[in-house]
Amino acid sequence: MKSPFQLLSQQRFGPFFWTQGLGAFNDNVFKTALITQVAFNTASLTTLDGKMLATLLPGLFILPFFLFSASAGQLADKYEKSQLIRWVKLLEIGIMLFAGIGFLSRSLVMLALALFLMGVHSTLFGPVKYSYLPQHLQVNELTAGNGLVEMGSFVAILLGQVLGAWLGSLEQHALFTSLSVLLIAISGYHLSRSIPLSPPPVPEIQVNWNPVTETIKNVRTFWAQQTLWVAIVAISWFWFFGATLLAQFPNLAKHVLQGTERDFISLLSIFSVGVGVGSVWCEKLSKGKQELGLVMLGAAGMSVFAWDFAQVTGDIQQQLLAHPGLTLHRLPGWSDERMLLDVALLGICGGLYIVPLYVLLQSRAQPGYQSRVIASNNIMNALFMVLSAGFSVMLFGMGVSIPQLFGITAMLNVLVAIYLCWRQPEYWVSVCNYLRVWGR
Incomplete structure (x- = not known):
């Protein structure tokens, strides 16, 4: 294609x-x-x-x-x-x-x-x-x-x-x-x-309308298939990561950057377009194959650019507080541009991270269970998004600032990537092979 x-x-x-x-x-x-x-x-x-x-x-x-x-x-x-x-x-x-x-x-x-x-x-x-x-x-x-x-x-x-x-x-x-x-x-x-x-793959299935028992049954089924389970955890972490950052964009624009709704919309737009670009690039970078190596490359980029985003927004906050009357767009240097570049690259890396994981779920789940795998994934996604809100509230209660929250989330992302490679060595092997091929 x-x-x-x-x-x-x-x-x-x-x-x-x-x-x-x-x-x-x-x-x-x-x-x-x-x-x-x-x-x-x-x-x-x-x-x-x-x-x-x-x-x-x-x-x-x-x-x-x-x-x-x-x-x-x-x-x-x-x-x-x-x-x-x-x-x-x-x-x-x-x-x-x-x-x-x-x-x-x-x-x-x-x-x-x-x-x-x-x-x-x-x-x-x-x-x-x-x-x-x-x-x-x-x-x-x-x-x-x-x-x-x-x-x-x-x-x-x-x-x-x-x-x-x-x-x-x-x-x-x-x-x-x-x-x-x-x-x-x-x-x-x-x-x-x-x-x-x-x-339909299994028209004879008897629907169990009890969400508790069916959810427990699904979790047990996919826990036994660790490749699928680890992929679900990885996807859910993406939504935790994204929800943690995006939920703070309005407050970041207003209270940290001392900007307006236009600055919030700019951050949201650049991130969303970045995810879209990264998602489409997956096909070109993977050459039509299921390429799990992109997951770890995307995770590395997410941490690097989220960390830099935390640093630059923290610096901007200090400069604005130290010089009342100074605005975001009149800051010396290229802090404003660097911040927006971080957001764009963060979105691109997020797209590279998430798409191969969905391909893995679709290609390795049994045809009769594909929809139920996605349903289990959706439950986990929702759980992780709720946890992200609690995580932010907890850190804010400890006196953490918004830029510091971003930095902590970037460090946690490194730990999650290590966890994924430990639980499923295929991720590490895939990224090593991918880099070896592209390095030739």
Whole structure:
């Protein structure tokens, strides 16, 4: 394949790519518009504290991943995937109609319930999203396909947050937000009608609706397959790492860099585009193969650039405090440019790290278990993101600054990389072989 982008013009991949991208886009338009309203117009919605709500509401979106991921994995293995995707997109239309009523009636209860239901929507779609690819792509196309999906997801998240924040700031925000999320949901359903058939691998499976027992069963199953289990831990760490950094970008821009929303959007945009670039580069750097060597190279880059990012933001903070009236963009030297370069390279290395891990899950899981492997991975991802919030709160309670938090996270990333190589020596062997080949 000359370019991974060739897949976008093919029916086996293109409609699926745009459908999943619009789903991620709509999630973030709705979430961000809601949180923007809660943050800036709390009094019109509730008497509760706005800051507390802005912290708790994202938890409502994550909660369904714990409750329903195990069942979602079974459904994706039992039913034909294109029809399942269309059912999920119809559910999204219904949720957005409900959310629209909530916006127009200024009902926080309805909006919170809609946010929870959008979490259910994403939970149901997740196992289908990654188990669809091995059914329609050749083994040597999985890296390209996953790279495009990761690129599309991060760009969709970014654009969704930007549009959601803008919609939430409008005077007629309720009307325009309601129309926007409904139109996006309908567009996603329309595109999903072109997704080709994907026969279920185990239609005879009996769905266990008990999330606790099914989750325990899955954990036991994949614990016995250490290659898959270590990959799930590695992917979940990526979301811990990313959530720890990205959650602090708004506070970093405002309190450390003494900047504005524009600086926050710049940091978020550069990181998201960086992940997209790194994800697409995986196909070229791996030459169409499953290349685990990129995981360790990506991990090394994540630590190096997160550490440098911590140092430069710490230096900027000290300079701004020492010279009142000085602004970020008027600092002597190239601290501003170095910081943005760190963010871009951090995102690129994150893309190199994450894509081969998803390819590993898809290529080494048994066909009848692929969706349940992804479901187990989603549960772990959600757990690690919750832990990242607790980790940050704990360190802030100890007096750690935001730049210091980034530095500590960079050091922890080194320990995680060592752990991965210890538990699964294939990662270390792969990176050594990769560097040896490229060094010739």
